Amino acid sequence: MTRSKAASAVDLDDARRNLGIKLRLARQTKGFTLKELAERGDCSESLLSKIENGKVMPSLPLVHRLVHALETNISWLFEEQGPQDNVVFRKGQRPFISLEGSTGHTTGVMLERIIPYKEGHLLQCNIHHLEVGGRSGGSITHEGEEVGYVLAGQVALDLNDQTYALEAGDGFCFRSNIPHSYRNIGSEPASILWVCTPPTF
Structure with missing residues (x-):
């Protein structure tokens, strides 16, 4: 990979923030408290709070447990805005x-x-x-x-x-x-x- 460490850090911060916002929205839509979703996702309430506030990115197994509890999917958490009809995704332009x-x-x-x-x-x-x-x-x-x-x-x-x-x-x-x-x-x-x-x- 040829991406700079600074660019990667910015991308990671954005990914954490965006995932946290969507996760909180999904939790509130289902009517779960932090404690309820943490129990369903088999994680601590404090960890879930950090995830929702964009402080940390959850591990892949934890993401699977959370979206299962929320009856959504990981694709939705990472869904991107933009044209729906792109066919080609150029080298260096993929997220x-x-x-x-x-x-x-x-x-x-x-x-x-x-x-x-x-x-x-x-x-x-x-x-x-x-x-x-x-x-x-x-x-x-x-x-x-x-x-x-x-x-x-x-x-x-x-x-x-x-x-x-x-x-x-x-x-x-x-x-x-x-x-x-x-x-x-x-x-x-x-x-x-x-x-x-x-x-x-």
């Missing part, structure tokens, strides 16, 4: 999302959006960029099907209780209801082209 862990520190994973998060798309596609030691966090499950192709580096794909070591040129496909996570097991950054349907993140 990035940096994922954080439960402690508020980066997980070493950056998602580069290939398909924007807009209503009507049947597919979701990102390039998952993993720093050395980067990992997705805890296992998640949801409805759908996923396919991926390792563009660079070496990664481990954990499916339920089985681990697959993959390298550049390897591909995979699995049902999304299988608990899954992934991590960089190499000495260099790794990238995975990842597609799933229906859109969940």
